Amino acid sequence: VSSLVRHALEQQKKLSELSAEELSRFSDRLDEEYYEVLASGSWLDSKVSEGGTGAARIEEQMRRAKEALEGIGDAKS
Amino acid sequence: MRWRVGRKLPAMARFRDPPDPVFRSINTSVGFDRRLAAHDIAQSRAHVAMLAGTGVLTTEEADQLATCLEQVAAEVSDGGFRVSPEDEDIHMAIERRLTELAGPVGGKLHTARSRNDQVATDMAMFVREQATSAQALLGELMGTLVGQAERHIDWAMPGYTHLQRAQPVYLSHHLLAYFWMFRRDFERFAFCREACGELPLGAGALAGVNWNTSRMQVAQELGFESVAANSLDAVSNRDFVLDYLSGASICAMHLSRLGGEIVLWSSEEFGFLELADSFSSGSSIMPQKKNPDAASPHYSGCCTAFRSPTTRTCRRTRNTSSTQSTPSTSACAPRRECSRRPPSSGMLWRRQLETSFSLRPMSPTCSCGAVCRSGKPTGS
Numbered sequence: 001v002s003s004l005v006r007h008a009l010e011q012q013k014k015l016s017e018l019s020a021e022e023l024s025r026f027s028d029r030l031d032e033e034y035y036e037v038l039a040s041g042s043w044l045d046s047k048v049s050e051g052g053t054g055a056a057r058i059e060e061q062m063r064r065a066k067e068a069l070e071g072i073g074d075a076k077s
Numbered sequence: 078m079r080w081r082v083g084r085k086l087p088a089m090a091r092f093r094d095p096p097d098p099v100f101r102s103i104n105t106s107v108g109f110d111r112r113l114a115a116h117d118i119a120q121s122r123a124h125v126a127m128l129a130g131t132g133v134l135t136t137e138e139a140d141q142l143a144t145c146l147e148q149v150a151a152e153v154s155d156g157g158f159r160v161s162p163e164d165e166d167i168h169m170a171i172e173r174r175l176t177e178l179a180g181p182v183g184g185k186l187h188t189a190r191s192r193n194d195q196v197a198t199d200m201a202m203f204v205r206e207q208a209t210s211a212q213a214l215l216g217e218l219m220g221t222l223v224g225q226a227e228r229h230i231d232w233a234m235p236g237y238t239h240l241q242r243a244q245p246v247y248l249s250h251h252l253l254a255y256f257w258m259f260r261r262d263f264e265r266f267a268f269c270r271e272a273c274g275e276l277p278l279g280a281g282a283l284a285g286v287n288w289n290t291s292r293m294q295v296a297q298e299l300g301f302e303s304v305a306a307n308s309l310d311a312v313s314n315r316d317f318v319l320d321y322l323s324g325a326s327i328c329a330m331h332l333s334r335l336g337g338e339i340v341l342w343s344s345e346e347f348g349f350l351e352l353a354d355s356f357s358s359g360s361s362i363m364p365q366k367k368n369p370d371a372a373s374p375h376y377s378g379c380c381t382a383f384r385s386p387t388t389r390t391c392r393r394t395r396n397t398s399s400t401q402s403t404p405s406t407s408a409c410a411p412r413r414e415c416s417r418r419p420p421s422s423g424m425l426w427r428r429q430l431e432t433s434f435s436l437r438p439m440s441p442t443c444s445c446g447a448v449c450r451s452g453k454p455t456g457s
Contacts, residue, residue: 043244043245044233044245044246044247047244053236053245053246053247053250055230055231055247058230058247058249058250058253061250061253062223062226062227062230062249062253065219065223065226065253065256065257066223068219068256068260069216069219069220069223072212072216072219072260072263073216
């Protein structure tokens with residue numbers, strides 16, 4: 001992968017702009033999925049671990065934050 | 078009647094010579110402990126009620142003292158209270174004024190207490206009040222952060238390490254990081270309030286007093302949980318001040334991080350957010366600038382984040398940019414009396430976040446460069 005990144009930098013291309021032919025020079029495992037991963041927001045939502053930035057985890061965190069905020073309201077009064 | 082200049086106070090009558098003016102200026106604390114005045118009067122009020130309840134004062138004496146204390150309180154709150162040059166500290170100033178109003182019975186206020194337990198009590202009340210106020214401000218700020226996180230729940234942005242784009246995160250995630258920092262700060266101030274919970278008053282100078290006073294009555298009146306168990310510890314304990322300073326320093330550091338990011342993000346180079354006009358300043362010779370002054374840590378005064386609301390001195394600084402050729406004035410700005418009470422920084426931060434956090438949508442092609450192409454609200 002690092003050679004792929006170096007190649008992209010040398011070619012002044014974004015990773016998603018590399019052609020299938022270029023990809024094949026670095027790996028025989030990179031197929032269409034490579035473009036899917038780069039083209040979507042899946043990088044963010046792949047962070048599925050607790051406390052991570054994935055959308056589901058943020059919703060969870062948001063709930064906890066609101067609970068904490070309510071707790072604070074109780075503590076102040 | 079006021080103390081005449083040069084008159085020896087009763088406690089000083091054992092000395093033949095009057096205090097040297099230099100010594101007096103070193104020894105006086107009234108310049109800064111005057112902010113304890115309201116607490117000092119409140120504890121005197123409770124003390125008088127207790128002395129009457131335990132028979133140390135007659136009801137008439139207590140009533141007279143209470144009435145005159147109210148008058149002193151009114152003078153303090155309307156700014157008419159005058160400190161005499163002989164007043165070493167605020168306790169002495171208030172008692173002196175009380176005696177002017179009440180006559181000799183005023184001296185009885187000091188029965189069964191000392192300035193040692195008195196100042197420790199004032200400090201505990203003052204710190205507790207400040208910690209409570211900091212908690213209220215933090216609560217508002219945390220509410221604002223949750224609201225902004227909710228509004229930007231799926232806005233993608235680059236996350237950085239070493240200021241290098243590392244991995245994408247949601248803006249909501251980034252903002253909530255601050256929420257948890259401020260929650261810890263909130264807890265630290267809660268601990269600080271607990272640490273102020275034992276009443277020192279009644280410990281006397283250090284060994285207790287000659288009356289079997291009802292300290293718990295005073296404690297309940299003043300909102301203390303209990304009474305300090307050891308008179309020596311009671312008069313010397315200022316741990317809670319350090320607890321407060323520690324909590325305030327850590328909180329100021331968190332505010333400073335947030336401010337630093339607002340400055341960075343509103344720069345042309347980052348362009349992540351544009352501050353509201355109402356929280357920006359300009360420059361007549363550099364009209365392209367929109368300065369995030371209020372977010373700059375050295376402007377917004379993270380070091381005074383929880384400035385006492387009763388403090389009327391403020392620092393004015395201008396042009397503290399590190400790139401200017403003249404020396405920065407931030408560290409040595411003259412203190413000057415300010416007729417307007419400066420807004421607390423806590424409030425400033427909340428208002429700024431509320432009004433200014435209109436983030437620019439990220440360019441669809443550049444949020445995370447080569448790695449992430451999702452640089453726009455993913456929901457749209």
